[in-house]
Amino acid sequence: MATAQLNAEGLNCPLPILKAKKMLKTLSPGDVLEISATDPGSVADFSAFCNQTGHELLSSSAEGDIYKFEIKRA
Numbered sequence: 001m002a003t004a005q006l007n008a009e010g011l012n013c014p015l016p017i018l019k020a021k022k023m024l025k026t027l028s029p030g031d032v033l034e035i036s037a038t039d040p041g042s043v044a045d046f047s048a049f050c051n052q053t054g055h056e057l058l059s060s061s062a063e064g065d066i067y068k069f070e071i072k073r074a
Helices: 015-025 042-053
Strands: 003-008 032-037 056-063 066-072
Touching (some): 015 042
Antiparallel strands (some): 032 066
16 A cells, blocks of 8 residues: 655645545555645545545544645545
């Protein structure tokens, strides 16, 4: 299982989701994508994205103004 990272800080909706979707396509099933974002809406966006696509949202957290997500590719 590989881990990739995406820095989506400073980007507003829908760019964090679009960049994550593009990057997930390059990963193998079971790989994990770690994302950092500053858009507060990304919390709901990534949850809905995973529910719709079948990817697994492993974690979602906030550290100050930075939101961090771990998504396991389906």
